[in-house]
Amino acid sequence: xxxxxxxxxxxxxxxxxxxxxxxxxxxxxxxxxxxxxxxxxxxxxxxxxxxxxxxxxxxxxxxxxxxxxxxxxxxxxxxxxxxxxxxxxxxxxxxxxxxxxxxxxxx
Amino acid sequence: xxxxxxxxxxxxxxxxxxxxxxxxxxxxxxxxxxxxxxxxxxxxxxxxxxxxxxxxxxxxxxxxxxxxxxxxxxxxxxxxxxxxxxxxxxxxxxxxxxxxxxxxxxxxxxxxxxxxxxxx
Numbered sequence: 590x591x592x593x594x595x596x597x598x599x600x601x602x603x604x605x606x607x608x609x610x611x612x613x614x615x616x617x618x619x620x621x622x623x624x625x626x627x628x629x630x631x632x633x634x635x636x637x638x639x640x641x642x643x644x645x646x647x648x649x650x651x652x653x654x655x656x657x658x659x660x661x662x663x664x665x666x667x668x669x670x671x672x673x674x675x676x677x678x679x680x681x682x683x684x685x686x687x688x689x690x691x692x693x694x695x696x
Numbered sequence: 697x698x699x700x701x702x703x704x705x706x707x708x709x710x711x712x713x714x715x716x717x718x719x720x721x722x723x724x725x726x727x728x729x730x731x732x733x734x735x736x737x738x739x740x741x742x743x744x745x746x747x748x749x750x751x752x753x754x755x756x757x758x759x760x761x762x763x764x765x766x767x768x769x770x771x772x773x774x775x776x777x778x779x780x781x782x783x784x785x786x787x788x789x790x791x792x793x794x795x796x797x798x799x800x801x802x803x804x805x806x807x808x809x810x811x812x813x814x815x816x
Contacts, residue, residue, distance in 0.1 A: 590758070623803070625803075627741075632791055632806035632807065632808055632809055633741060635796065635802060635803060635804050638800070638802035638804070639802070644804070676741055678743070678803065680801045680803075683746055684755060684756070684757045684758065685743040685746075687740060687743065688740075689740050690741075
């Protein structure tokens, strides 16, 4: 199975900050990667698919980039509602595998 | 509006069985592949299983292979997960998730989850 790693595992940031989260796959996965946001007690929400495509209804401050093995999620200006845990997911082949998550909290 | 509602969770003893259901509405269920994803308390997300729209293709995570069975009833707009030989480590919230599009394997829509607790 493809292994996914994320860094950092957590970060503290302020409203208005630019935030970058990285995800790395153990082998090439083309651009078959999604980013998900999860708030406590809630289901995950798809933000970005195919590495860089913004899911409908997701604010444009979220963006994704990368291909092959290295990917990035960027929040251009952190908003109060963005404090959450973010996961990457490779959907290149089964079994799908998630990264371990990055918790973004308030500085 | 796409809606996915899981049910069937609860407390079960190690070695026991449980069947989860996911009721779908707001879309043509028979046209979409479906997945189960779980999350142990305080832990990250783990993909569990996939079933294609016609049930012709099925995949499982190694951690549940041979113990769990995914199925669907397109006439009833329902997805199922039969869980046998349950272990403590199967304790988790179980989510059903729909592919974003008919040829788009991204997990675009999620239910609210149902909690399964395996404990004696």
